[in-house]
Amino acid sequence: MTSGTALLPGPEWVHPRERERGADYRAYLFGPFRVFRGDEALGQRRQRREKALLLLKWFLLNPGKPVSMDQLIELGWQDTAPEKAASGFHVGMHCLRRMLEPDLRPGQESSFIHRSGTNFYRFEADDGWWSDAGEVERLFEEARISDGHGDARRACFYYSRVAAYTVRRFLEDEESQQPWLAPYRRQYEGLCSQALIRLIQIHSARGELDEALEYAYEKLRLDPCSELAATTIIEVHLQLGRPADALRQLSVFLRSLECDLGAAAGSGLLALRERIMDTPQRV
Incomplete structure (x- = not known):
């Protein structure tokens, strides 16, 4: 980004890194699933904590949302006999409470996991909690607000932070490729896509070619059929007087369209090819 008005809006503003490092609990859902209380990694000491971590994943993705015991059993005990599933669930929930708060006394209520009625649970993350998934949503909202105010x-800054987080695959470990996680994965992929599109558009409009190219190539890596990303790269080559490189990029993109979508070039791309053919190579 080019120099200009200072980014810091006032003394109340907290940099995203400070918010992360200042949290008592930190949860990472991009890349391998990891949770820390202070500097201690949770769930590493005993194998039976796998189910507790599964429950924690759901809670972190749905803070404050009530969920029934039956719904949670469907996540991790769907192939277990009902009596054993209920017993396994209670063991996992007990383990999770102790994992998060090892000093919890028998009969003492958890600070985070609350039970209502006989079958419903909810997770209340206080200000001591931070997760990268929640941070991505917060950063995207900050970006959207700044964008709407014309503060490019x-x-x-915020869009680029969203894109940086989502470079790593959401819950990439094998046991996390479960069907119930698919909607969350699509949600974060969508936020990343929107962030990259706006970064390409804003930097292109501001004449910041290096930044526009950076995000265009990243968008094209994630979506080889992104016409915005391809045409951005092509336009930069044309501005730099490199029509041969522009034509090469267009040819690669058209092959991707044909192979992946079975689509032919539209009128816009055909017009772009004509412009490339009419552009002299800069010596």
């Missing part, structure tokens, strides 16, 4: 510099 701040919008790019």
